[in-house]
Amino acid sequence: xxxxxxxxxxxxxxxxxxxxxxxxxxxxxxxxxxxxxxxxxxxxxxxxxxxxxxxxxxxxxxxxxxxxxxxxxxxxxxxxxxxxxxxxxxxxxxxxxxxxxxxxxxxxxxxxxxxxxxxxxxxxxxxxxxxxxxxxxxxxxxxxxxxxxxxxxxxxxxxxxxxxxxxxxxxxxxxxxxxxxxxxxxxxxxxxxxxxxxxxxxxxxxxxxxxxxxxxxxxxxxxxxxxxxxxxxxxxxxxxxxxxxxxxxxxx
Amino acid sequence: xxxxxxxxxxxxxxxxxxxxxxxxxxxxxxxxxxxxxxxxxxxxxxxxxxxxxxxxxxxxxxxxxxxxxxxxxxxxxxxxxxxxxxxxxxxxxxxxxxxxxxxxxxxxxxxxxxxxxxxxxxxxxxxxxxxxxxxxxxxxxxxxxxxxxxxxxxxxxxxxxxxxxxxxxxxxxxxxxxxxxxxxxxxxxxxxxxxxxxxxxxxxxxxxxxxxxxxxxxxxxxxxxxxxxxxx
Numbered sequence: 001x002x003x004x005x006x007x008x009x010x011x012x013x014x015x016x017x018x019x020x021x022x023x024x025x026x027x028x029x030x031x032x033x034x035x036x037x038x039x040x041x042x043x044x045x046x047x048x049x050x051x052x053x054x055x056x057x058x059x060x061x062x063x064x065x066x067x068x069x070x071x072x073x074x075x076x077x078x079x080x081x082x083x084x085x086x087x088x089x090x091x092x093x094x095x096x097x098x099x100x101x102x103x104x105x106x107x108x109x110x111x112x113x114x115x116x117x118x119x120x121x122x123x124x125x126x127x128x129x130x131x132x133x134x135x136x137x138x139x140x141x142x143x144x145x146x147x148x149x150x151x152x153x154x155x156x157x158x159x160x161x162x163x164x165x166x167x168x169x170x171x172x173x174x175x176x177x178x179x180x181x182x183x184x185x186x187x188x189x190x191x192x193x194x195x196x197x198x199x200x201x202x203x204x205x206x207x208x209x210x211x212x213x214x215x216x217x218x219x220x221x222x223x224x225x226x227x228x229x230x231x232x233x234x235x236x237x238x239x240x241x242x243x244x245x246x247x248x249x250x251x252x
Numbered sequence: 253x254x255x256x257x258x259x260x261x262x263x264x265x266x267x268x269x270x271x272x273x274x275x276x277x278x279x280x281x282x283x284x285x286x287x288x289x290x291x292x293x294x295x296x297x298x299x300x301x302x303x304x305x306x307x308x309x310x311x312x313x314x315x316x317x318x319x320x321x322x323x324x325x326x327x328x329x330x331x332x333x334x335x336x337x338x339x340x341x342x343x344x345x346x347x348x349x350x351x352x353x354x355x356x357x358x359x360x361x362x363x364x365x366x367x368x369x370x371x372x373x374x375x376x377x378x379x380x381x382x383x384x385x386x387x388x389x390x391x392x393x394x395x396x397x398x399x400x401x402x403x404x405x406x407x408x409x410x411x412x413x414x415x416x417x418x419x420x421x422x423x424x425x426x427x428x429x430x431x432x433x434x435x436x437x438x439x440x441x442x443x444x445x446x447x448x449x450x451x452x453x454x455x456x457x458x459x460x461x462x463x464x465x466x467x468x469x470x471x472x473x474x475x476x477x478x479x480x481x482x483x484x
Contacts, residue, residue, distance in 0.1 A: 071385060073385060092385065092387055099382070103379060106400045107399075107400070145482035
């Protein structure tokens with residue numbers, strides 16, 4: 001796998017631009033209700049401009065919904081989200097979201113990348129470098145929906161990177177993958193992070209969060225129960241919910 | 253009956269000029285109508301598939317109801333518009349293949365629109381969140397859906413073609429069943445049967461069946477090949 005920086009990406013320049021625009025992220029009093037049932041309850045969150053944040057928490061804590069709200073796919077019931085000095089409507093295009101189950105077009109692997117490059121008005125020359133970066137260049141002509149789970153997720157990640165996002169959002173991107181495939185995804189995410197892309201990932205995989213994250217946001221009951229650096233969170237979680245979660249106990 | 257059948261086979265195998273002229277015109281009219289109906293129906297179906305607006309339910313009911321348009325009523329309406337005293341009479345299209353194409357297009361465009369709407373809506377349900385994440389415009393979304401559903405839409409086109417090539421009421425009214433000008437398979441079969449010339453009627457019926465079988469087989473094999481590639 002080669003680095004995507006070889007195809008004309010300029011991470012440092014983009015990083016400077018990013019700092020002036022999309023980040024830091026500031027969320028205040030975020031609430032979301034579905035059919036009258038509150039899911040997020042007055043959530044506050046501040047994320048620094050750099051690094052990788054893991055959002056963790058038990059099932060039903062609202063992690064995926066929070067990610068979709070941050071991406072602009074779901075409108076919150078109330079609350080404020082500030083991506084730097086940008087309005088929420090402007091941020092979606094500058095982010096990329098990778099879903100747990102990749103939605104691939106009924107086309108070849110290469111055509112899936114070409115589609116995004118064309119939609120964003122970017123030159124197709126970067127396609128092969130992107131596919132090489134995720135280890136799929138040799139399958140460029142294969143039907144995308146014939147790929148294995150790990151390959152499909154790597155293609156989804158390449159497609160996300162093709163948009164040159166300033167923020168990469170991952171919604172349990174390795175949840176259904178074997179360890180080797182998950183590690184391949186992690187390597188790509190680490191590269192993206194190193195190139196200056198801000199990464200926010202939802203994960204249940206404690207090992208993965210330890211390997212990738214600089215800080216951890218632990219959600220419980222629709223609120224942020226804890227937000228601390230990963231080096232503090234894993235050895236000494238402050239909240240009882242996080243302690244129970246990390247010890248494999250059911251969190252109610 | 254047996255004699256008529258052997259005469260029919262003889263007509264088909266001997267390359268009878270009249271027979272092939274009628275078959276050729278039938279295919280030209282029905283394929284043209286299918287093409288125009290797809291040009292109209294597919295974008296309409298796609299637009300309705302991805303849109304949510306007030307009264308959408310009523311539009312869906314109307315689209316589905318229009319699939320059952322009676323051919324003679326369509327023929328009559330086109331006739332009234334194209335006749336010399338009608339609003340489009342100056343075009344001089346009545347009793348020409350063009351009039352038949354117009355009538356068949358009106359007849360099958362709703363079929364293409366309604367069936368493609370269902371196909372594309374199902375696909376859009378799968379793609380919608382990803383497309384919103386990519387901030388695709390409405391045109392980009394429709395184009396992508398039409399391309400990705402291309403093999404399923406072939407079946408939709410086939411349904412339209414099937415209705416067009418088998419239709420007799422509308423083309424009879426606006427075409428007039430004029431020999432060497434607007435006589436197509438279905439109108440010829442109706443005429444020859446009423447005259448008692450069962451051989452030609454049967455020969456045309458055979459050709460019609462073979463065409464229907466051939467087109468269906470071709471589309472089916474295309475779809476199977478696409479399915480193997482996971483493109484369906």
